[in-house]
Amino acid sequence: MKKIIVALSLGFVLFSCSNNDTISVGNKTSIQVDEVIEKGDVMWGEDIKATIKVKNTGDYPLILAEISGSCSCTVAEYPKDPIAPGKEVEIKAVVKTDKATAGQLVKDVRIVANTNPSLTTVLIKANVIRK
Helix, strand or coil: CHHHHHHHHHHHHHHHHCCCCCCCCCCCECEEECCEEEEEEEECCCCEEEEEEEEECCCCCECEEEEEECCCCEEEECCCCCECCCCEEEEEEEECCCCCCCEEEEEEEEEEECECCCEEEEEEEEEEECC
């Protein structure tokens, strides 16, 4: 009897959750961005400043939901307002090298937006030199 009640309750929950209403979370658009930014040689301790140009190549406003770095040494500033189709904005990223080791440095900036796929990754590369 207990199993029947549990089965009926589970069935009720499953059927009540399956409605046919379509939920729209917004229109998808597309972006154009350079996926790799080469900064060349930088001295250890120097901040690497990168400008990421993002262009809305779609038909709907581009909404940058979140921009994050691969670690706490990478921070980015970005516009919060929607970007109209055909328009371009700049994301300012800074990578701190004071805790980096000498040699090749690769950090990423992740852009989450109303695109398909929703995640775009930009790599910032540099060669850290210690004297």
